[in-house]
Amino acid sequence: MLTHEFVPYETRHRPGRAKPFQVRWRVGRQQHSKSYLLKAQADGRRAELMAAARRREQFDEETGLPVSELEALRKDAEPTWFDHARKYAEMKWRESSAKERSARADGLATLTPALVTDHRGTPSPKVLRRALSCWAFNFSEHLPEPPEPIAEALVWIGQKSLPISQLEDSDTIRNALKAISLKLDGGRAADNTIRRKYATFSNALNYGIEQRYFTANPLKFVDWTPPEIDSEIDWRYVPNPRQCRDLIEAARGLSARGRHLATFYGCINWAATRPAEAMNLRLPDFELPGTGWGLIVAPGSSPRVGSRWTDDGKSYEERGLKRRARGATRDIPIPPVFVRMVREHVEEFGLGEDGHLFRAAEGGLLTTKEYAAVWKEARKLVLPPQQVETPLADVPYSLRAACVSGWITAGVPPAEVARRAGHSVAVLYKFYAKVLDGRREQDNALIERFLTAEYGPE
Template structure:
């Protein structure tokens, strides 16, 4: 109970005691005392308490401390609060989001270190935070704990965790605008110091904001202080660089080069076909099942996308798999997205199904042992296909440097063909905001064409 009812008694001396000078005071109905070796020490402490009372601070009846000291005593450190946040979020968070939370907290926690003396190396501290402090596992009884409390970490990791646990600011200190600004600067950069993509910065900023909002929920902070920080995301152009997006001829040649590489390349040619002709995400292709496909003998077909299998480390999933079974990105768990597919992809998928069959659960694409096709495998095939299909000069450029370039190429083809942007966004599983941000250059070109048509109409054709 907090009260202003505080009285102080004279400092008394008790002889033959190691600390003979006793400071005594009363808060409400309870008496408190503290002994000191020197009288000046007792007088100094009494002066501190009386000064708090003069500043109109209430005192806690149970501890005898003024509110400011009580808050400092009970307020958790950033590291303690961040660990509590991870434990709270873990049960209902998707595996990919768990990894994203850990990545963000591993970025900002070193910024909130109260000292650099004896600090571990950056790489060791990041590993300790990302893989041990902010990764959660179950103990023998099934209870959730930070990984380092259940499994024994390497010696350097254990030392790094012990150091950071002792050297992060209290949450009230973290709330200072200069500290939060430093944290925002940290999440705006990659590990190599280069600017991070806008969507990466926004994602990490949201995690940081949620951690601070949880501090408000726990009554550690009165309000979320992040909204008061004057900070602007560093300028960065997130538009796709269309100089390096393959055109239809190059895309067809690259997919054919994959087919010619090996038996495994033949098996995954249709995988790359889905990336280009249906503009699917790799995680959506990994979850594509026979029942999702309408593949007529000729003409256009249709894929009714219903789920995704994003690749993530086994340490972030509940079942230890290296992927997560999820719904479509940013959609309700049972939502579907129908995507019409041109005859060329319809034929590719029909041939693939007839030649290779499907997995036990109906998936069209699978690893050699039946699991999810791993990114390391299809990226290695893609790298080899680029060298085979492109000229030596082209291969040295970022042209089609990653398989995801095919998705950009597919969306670009739709826009350039005059498809309504709303329909393009729907087929690609984008929001219009994202579509206009990433494909602004192409869409501006379409607006010019639309302006020409309108002008012709105004002029009577």
Template sequence: MLTYDVDIWSIRQRKGRPKPFELRWRVGERAHSRSFKLMPQADGRRSELLAALRKREQFDEQSGLPATEYAALTTPTWYEHATAYVLMKWPKAAAKHRASIAETFATVTPALVSGSRGAPESVVLRKALYGWAFRAVQDKDNALRLRHEVEEPPADIAAALTWIAANTVKMTEVEQSDRLRAALNALSKKLNGMPAADNTVNRKRMVLSNTLRYAVERGILPANPLGRVDWTAPDKDDEVDFRYVPNPEQAAALIDSVRRLSSRGEHMAAFFGCLYYAAMRPSEIAALRAADCTLPATGWGELVLAGSRPEVGSGWTDDGQSFEQRGLKRRARTATRSVPIPPVLTAMLREHKGKYGMADDGRLFRAAQGGRVRSTEYCDLWDAARVKALSAEEAATPLADVPYSLRHAGVSLWINSGVDPVEVARRAGHSLTVLFRFYAKILRGQQDRANELIEKGLSGG
């Protein structure tokens, strides 16, 4: 308990003792003392206590220390606080967010150490932090604990964890601007030292901010210090590079090339069709069920998207699966999104459903053993299809280098076709802010087209 009820008495000398000079003081109902070898030492400590009183500091009754000294003594380190945050957030956090927290802490923690003497190799340290220090598991009693407390880590991992636990700075030092700036600079870079994407930086910065807010909640810090730091992330252009987004002819050729690769490619052709013609995310396609599809014999169909199955490591999910069953991205758990689909995709899905049927739970796309289609599988198919569908010169460029480029191509087609940006954003599951940030170049072109129409109207045309 902190109190202002403090008395500091004179120093007394007790002859014949190794430390003859005794300083005594009282805090509340409890008496305290400390002995010194030399009088100047005892007098110096007495002066420190008197100075704390003059500054109107309270004293802790049990330890006898001024409040500032007591706080410095009991304040946890960054590592201790970060692991406490992980255990607090884990039960209600999505698997992707759990992995994001661990990734952020694995990036930031090496920037918040007091020195580098005896430090492990950076690769080992990152592996220790990401896979062991900031990952929680249940013990045999179903209590949530840090992984390295339940499982036996390899020797190099255990040594790295011991070193980082002993060398991260106190939370009271973390709030200093130079420390925070070092942490922010660390999270703004990729592992290769190149600038990270804006959304990656913002996501990690939010995790850091929430961790500092938790320190305020725990009474460790008086306020979140992040807002005091004058820092902006390095410039990074997040706009899609449309030189490498396939046009409609190239997209159709790539999907057809997937179909002609193998029997598995034939099975997965409609998967890539959903990426392009419906601009769906891979996690949404993985969760697509036959019941979500309206597929008439002719004309346009409709997909009502109700969930997603994002791929994430089994160490981050509660059931040990390599994916997580969840709602649509940045939507309420029960939210749905209707996406009209053109006749070409309607026919592809009808053919797929008729030929391959469905999984036991009604999903249209599944792995050979019935589970979720892994990204490694459809990426391998895509790499092989690029070689066949593109010229050697095109294949040597980043043109359509990843399957996700089909989603960019689909959204770009809608914008270029004159679809209202609000409707484009709705169908793609974007916010307008994200749409304008990533597709700014195309949207600026549509604004020029709108200006021409307005000018024509003003001139009586």
């Protein structure tokens, strides 16, 4: 607590003590003292305190120091933005998924080069970005020693990083916001990227409040808003059911690899699994009756994120279903056509050594690069040249959007569609608003029929 109530006492002499001359004073209700070897030192210190009082400085009741000295001490002990950002990333590391770790490091690596005292001797932007994203904000036990250029870049940023208190300056904040809005080549970053990195910046500043560096998030005082994004799916580029079937069959006819992947694509198309969920499936996760509908009990996903971000050094991370507790499952009924496809797949290809239904050509977990490459070739066989140049069915994930929209169009209640797809009803309405809106007349007719039955015709 700061106060103007400062009361000095006479210097006390205590013979026989190692430091016999004691300066004494009171700030508010707190008594303070400091001992010195020489009387001149004690008199000098007392004079400094008296001078601060004459300047009408406030004193801190807890430490007994005038504000000017207190601020100097805090500045000397103050961390830099780089220190703070590393501490924040390390604090979040253990509780985060590998994908979250990578995204957070990318955001902090974009911000940090903009928050420096000057740019003299700055490393190459690419080297500095790599040093920050892959080493400074990575706390993996499997991280190798950085090569010399990386190590030099880390020393540079450690020396040049701004004190954390300077982030209360609006121009400093704007420099960081400009950095997250641009790519390394100077072009504008994608809106989704800007919003993601803005969230990382905001969370790191909130951690600064927790650490008592700020009383409020400095972003609140800057007139800047991250770009809005249209999260609704662009239905011009979602394949229709016939196109989905033709794309899967085209992949099957491409090669032995395509035959193997056809069932993987079918899993996304008929069960609306995310690719990482399909990659993680094993035979015990299926119920495959001889006739009729079957079932998938999806146990989790295996997103590929790179070995430097996982705890075990693998290039992928086995984790729970998206936005669900670890260990949670999701049962998805599957139609007879896909039941037959899975049974035929197992009969022809068997299972991987780890029991996974789908595997890479060289063994191990299926890779994004591998299934994306086959899909790219299938598009060329099925789509007219003018459509190949568009985003129509540009990635296998588009099969999921096609499946979910098909369920809605078929009349499955939105709550059940959301459950099978593995997200909330709110997310369903956010992404599939146009398809749901297309059912409005049908839904109105159902309500009108109910009202007529209850109250009679108007």
